[in-house]
Amino acid sequence: MKSWMPFEWIAAIRFLREGRMQSLLIIVGVGVGVAVIVFMSALLSGLQANLVKRTLSSQAHIVLLPPEEIARPQSPAAGIALRLQKQAQRLRSIDQWQQIQARLEGLPNIAAISPMASGPAFVVRGDANKAITLLGIDPVRYSGVIALPERMVAGQLRVGAGEAVIGIELAKDLGADIGDKIRVTTAGDATETFTVTGLFDLGNKGVNARNVYVSLRSAQSLLDLVGGVSSIDISLHDIDEAERLASKIAAETGLTADSWIKTNAQFVTALTSQRVSSNVIRFFIGLSVAFGIASVLVVSVIQRAREIGILRAMGASQGQMLRIFLLQGGIVGFFGSLLGSGLAWTFLMLWRLMARNPDGTPMFIIGVDPWLVAIAAGGASLVGILAALLPARRAARLDPVVAIRG
Amino acid sequence: MADPVTHPVLQLSGIRKSYGSGETETEILHGIDLRLERGEFAALIGPSGSGKSTLLNLIGLLDRPSGGQLFIDGQETGQLDDTGLTRLRGQRIGFVFQHHHLIPAFTALENVAMPLLVARGRPDADMFAQAGRLLDQVGLAERKQNLANQLSGGQQQRVAIARALAMSPSLVLADEPTGNLDTHSADDVFALLREVNTRLNTTFLIVTHDRRLAARCDRIIEMVDGDIVADDRVHDKLPA
Ligand SMILES: Nc1ncnc2c1ncn2[C@@H]1O[C@H](COP(=O)(O)OP(=O)(O)O)[C@@H](O)[C@H]1O
Ligand SMILES: [Mg+2]
Numbered sequence: 001m002k003s004w005m006p007f008e009w010i011a012a013i014r015f016l017r018e019g020r021m022q023s024l025l026i027i028v029g030v031g032v033g034v035a036v037i038v039f040m041s042a043l044l045s046g047l048q049a050n051l052v053k054r055t056l057s058s059q060a061h062i063v064l065l066p067p068e069e070i071a072r073p074q075s076p077a078a079g080i081a082l083r084l085q086k087q088a089q090r091l092r093s094i095d096q097w098q099q100i101q102a103r104l105e106g107l108p109n110i111a112a113i114s115p116m117a118s119g120p121a122f123v124v125r126g127d128a129n130k131a132i133t134l135l136g137i138d139p140v141r142y143s144g145v146i147a148l149p150e151r152m153v154a155g156q157l158r159v160g161a162g163e164a165v166i167g168i169e170l171a172k173d174l175g176a177d178i179g180d181k182i183r184v185t186t187a188g189d190a191t192e193t194f195t196v197t198g199l200f201d202l203g204n205k206g207v208n209a210r211n212v213y214v215s216l217r218s219a220q221s222l223l224d225l226v227g228g229v230s231s232i233d234i235s236l237h238d239i240d241e242a243e244r245l246a247s248k249i250a251a252e253t254g255l256t257a258d259s260w261i262k263t264n265a266q267f268v269t270a271l272t273s274q275r276v277s278s279n280v281i282r283f284f285i286g287l288s289v290a291f292g293i294a295s296v297l298v299v300s301v302i303q304r305a306r307e308i309g310i311l312r313a314m315g316a317s318q319g320q321m322l323r324i325f326l327l328q329g330g331i332v333g334f335f336g337s338l339l340g341s342g343l344a345w346t347f348l349m350l351w352r353l354m355a356r357n358p359d360g361t362p363m364f365i366i367g368v369d370p371w372l373v374a375i376a377a378g379g380a381s382l383v384g385i386l387a388a389l390l391p392a393r394r395a396a397r398l399d400p401v402v403a404i405r406g
Numbered sequence: 407m408a409d410p411v412t413h414p415v416l417q418l419s420g421i422r423k424s425y426g427s428g429e430t431e432t433e434i435l436h437g438i439d440l441r442l443e444r445g446e447f448a449a450l451i452g453p454s455g456s457g458k459s460t461l462l463n464l465i466g467l468l469d470r471p472s473g474g475q476l477f478i479d480g481q482e483t484g485q486l487d488d489t490g491l492t493r494l495r496g497q498r499i500g501f502v503f504q505h506h507h508l509i510p511a512f513t514a515l516e517n518v519a520m521p522l523l524v525a526r527g528r529p530d531a532d533m534f535a536q537a538g539r540l541l542d543q544v545g546l547a548e549r550k551q552n553l554a555n556q557l558s559g560g561q562q563q564r565v566a567i568a569r570a571l572a573m574s575p576s577l578v579l580a581d582e583p584t585g586n587l588d589t590h591s592a593d594d595v596f597a598l599l600r601e602v603n604t605r606l607n608t609t610f611l612i613v614t615h616d617r618r619l620a621a622r623c624d625r626i627i628e629m630v631d632g633d634i635v636a637d638d639r640v641h642d643k644l645p646a
Contacts, residue, residue: 311520316496318492
């Protein structure tokens with residue numbers, strides 16, 4: 001008997017130890033439930049983090065654009081009904097973009113700001129002629145938003161005068177390599193020749209085929225935006241705040257501010273519904289674990305009626321009996337959660353071995369967050385105590401006379 | 407608190423007990439008056455179903471009477487709530503049951519220390535020393551670390567007696583303590599109760615079917631159908 005342990009703990013542990021088989025089975029039961037919950041949570045958050053990361057590898061968290069021009073009703077005489085039609089957007093500069101950039105720099109949660117001049121263009125090399133998006137950037141600022149330097153597969157991210165960085169798809173389409181020349185023409189018939197200094201792979205075929213990075217100054221003159229920028233890309237520390245911050249910036253500056261959450265609304269909705277359905281599953285697993293613990297303890301109260309009666313006859317209070325059974329629930333939950341976390345860890349190791357890309361690299365990295373284990377342990381102990389509430393009350397209210405006679 | 411020396415250990419007046427309600431209500435005890443002085447060694451006899459166990463449970467504060475008054479060491483118990491009854495029971499009353507009722511998950515020593523543990527909340531060296539002495543006194547010095555179900559019936563009943571004495575109660579209630587034992591063990595257990603009574607002056611009320619054992623008590627109280635029909639002092643050892 002450990003001298004520091006209160007009577008209730010001693011009795012709870014002895015009762016569990018004496019009912020060896022029962023206790024073991026229910027701890028395993030709780031363990032399996034906890035393992036599924038922990039494994040599912042780790043898998044899901046790993047999967048979602050990975051999907052979000054892939055999605056955002058070629059996207060800014062918030063993009064600021066000039067305010068949309070008000071759509072005006074066309075001449076009523078022209079049609080039967082009044083029709084509202086969105087006007088084709090001309091390439092316009094953001095007014096006073098330097099001041100806006102300076103204002104943004106003072107806001108919390110902003111990791112990087114990258115103004116850019118971008119617009120449609122054609123690239124010509126020999127017989128090949130491709131429609132592209134010309135992006136004029138400050139490479140240092142832009143790298144804070146999109147991890148372009150990490151995505152370079154050949155050459156380097158260098159966009160000095162007359163230099164361009166293109167995607168691997170475009171390079172293939174044009175048959176161009178590092179050091180080759182390409183000619184870029186815009187709708188306004190401005191033309192400039194660039195030397196390819198680097199090839200990137202942003203993991204998105206469309207982006208790899210379309211994006212051509214040049215210096216801000218070159219893009220400005222080609223796109224007839226001298227001194228101006230067509231958009232400002234922003235990256236954040238906390239991406240979940242994107243929508244809230246975008247609305248705030250839009251309200252303050254009058255610009256159009258699109259968050260990645262809005263731009264990828266379907267994707268975000270899919271992630272959310274995945275989380276909701278996994279929460280529902282977790283809830284029901286927790287519930288069945290709770291019912292398992294409760295049913296084992298209800299049986300235990302009936303089996304131990306006589307011992308409960310004796311303890312009451314020896315002066316044990318209703319509160320002491322209540323606590324003995326609540327503790328049994330909590331202890332079962334706690335040890336079940338430790339077993340479950342161990343099982344989940346094993347599953348995840350196996351998953352890591354088996355879920356691999358065709359090239360043998362892990363599909364994505366998931367780990368058991370120590371916090372998840374701590375929460376599982378705390379949660380399972382709490383569920384155990386709650387599940388024990390009903391049986392424990394029965395134990396406390398047992399009539400000792402009936403218990404002893406029976 | 408009432409002084410146990412100037413008050414009888416137990417005083418019952420007009421104790422009634424009914425079970426059920428309305429049409430099915432049956433009165434089991436019809437107004438029991440009884441008084442036990444300190445150090446008495448009394449037998450409670452009577453046919454099966456006469457209400458002996460019911461009365462013992464009321465005296466032991468495990469149940470509440472339907473009417474009448476019950477004093478333990480001079481303290482009226484009718485006004486106490488469950489917590490008060492539990493505390494008074496733990497401190498003043500020891501139980502020995504027919505089916506010995508040890509707790510199988512604990513050793514003999516731990517079973518004897520259990521009332522002390524329940525009262526104090528945490529184990530301490532003193533309670534095990536005391537439990538050890540009690541086991542020595544009931545002749546089980548060698549069996550302290552045995553689990554309850556590793557003991558014979560007679561041994562288990564000795565452990566139960568030691569446990570009943572752990573809190574130095576004023577009153578020990580024994581409901582057919584020898585009912586499950588062979589004659590030899592029964593004699594031993596009975597002798598042990600008597601010895602404790604003589605040495606510690608603890609009051610005993612013992613329900614028994616065995617007239618031979620009852621005859622070895624100082625006083626024989628006989629019940630029939632929920633009434634006390636006879637109350638005889640066998641020896642005139644006690645002051646009249
Ligand atoms: N909980 C109860 N409900 C109804 N009747 C009871 C209950 N407990 C005891 N009785 C009845 O009370 C009477 C006395 O029982 P008991 O005190 O056990 O007698 P004894 O111990 O003298 O054999 C019996 O008729 C028994 O059936
Ligand atoms: Mg009886």
